Amino acid sequence: MRFSKLQGSGNDFVIIDNRDKKVEEFLEDLGLSITDFVKKVCTPHTGVGADGLILIENPKDKSNDFSWRFFNADGSEAEMCGNGSRCAVRFAFDEGIVGERVRFETLAGVIQAFVLEGGKRIKVQLTQPKDYREVVLEVDGQRIEGSFINTGVPHFVGIVNDVEKIDVIKLGRLIRFHSEFQPKGTNVNFIQALDSKSIKIRTYERGVEAETLACGTGATASAIVAYKKGIVLEKPVEVKTRSGEILIIDFDEHLKQVFLEGGVIRVFDGFFRREFLEC
Incomplete structure (x- = not known):
């Protein structure tokens, strides 16, 4: 076949x-x-x-x-x-x-x-995002603040100072299976601002159960959260993935039209x- x-x-x-x-x-x-x-x-x-x-x-x-x-x-x-x-x-x-x-x-x-x-x-x-909310989690003795949004599938987005210092596998898995997101769990993204229109991202993907080189819905969720939280000020948002490639995310203020573009x-x-x- x-x-x-x-x-x-x-x-x-x-x-x-x-x-x-x-x-x-x-x-x-x-x-x-x-x-x-x-x-x-x-x-x-x-x-x-x-x-x-x-x-x-x-x-x-x-x-x-x-x-x-x-x-x-x-x-x-x-x-x-x-x-x-x-x-x-x-x-x-x-x-x-x-x-x-x-x-x-x-x-x-x-x-x-x-x-x-x-x-x-x-x-x-993409379909119109939904269920945006701020969340505070107790994970492995830590208090973790982040945002949740569904961009076709559920995503948790946490803003950090340096994504390279995050243990994505360990922390991502704990958040992915956290009781806050049951029964289906969530994907988990950690982002850092690079400049006024770009961010860097690392993602733990539900279903793959590992860090992946990129995640389109995760990049979209992260770009929206970054804009809403003010760590980027311009659109479209450029998202630098783990693979090094850039995904372009554009959206209107009311999130009725959301676009993901890349090679x-x-x-x-x-x-x-x-x-x-x-x-």
Whole structure:
């Protein structure tokens, strides 16, 4: 079965055109669940290795271009993924499924996107953020202040003086599973101001259960929080990810229109062999 691997700002994804439902037939033949399939594919060294897996499917509403199913590396299905959405649009554009203006369906709602520079850059208009609030947490004997916002998926954002001094894995995991965010937990971002229009970010991603090189919805959440808290004064906000790439986040004052823009690279195309899925 054919697949492609794409990455946006260091977030990497395996993408499959499943409009003909070949994945279900393939897994039924193997006696494998979708959860186990995703885990096997996304595991480094023994699989392809990726932060997530995306299935491109036919839209429920014919006015949209396609629908997707997004899975985290642990096999859990998520509502939305910013960088994953940009990679999905690039894939769909390359495959002739969409043109330069795109609408596709996610569990978080319909996402609009724009193909720029022949697909080398993708800009997506995310669903309207919600549930913004300030939070104070007791974590491992520490009092941690931050902000919570849902930009398609939940995010905690903490402002620090130096992101390089943060133990992202330890502290991120404690906040991710904190009782404040149960039952589903939250993604966790630590940000530092660089200048009046840019921030640096490190993110612990729910579902990957590790620090990732970038997170589109996390960068979006962080840019909004940084602007609301006054640590950046200008828009669009430039977000320097762990990979070193810059994501551009723009939004209006009422957060009715929020955009995420960045580069996308198609890394390689390949075919799954039954051998590694059967072991």
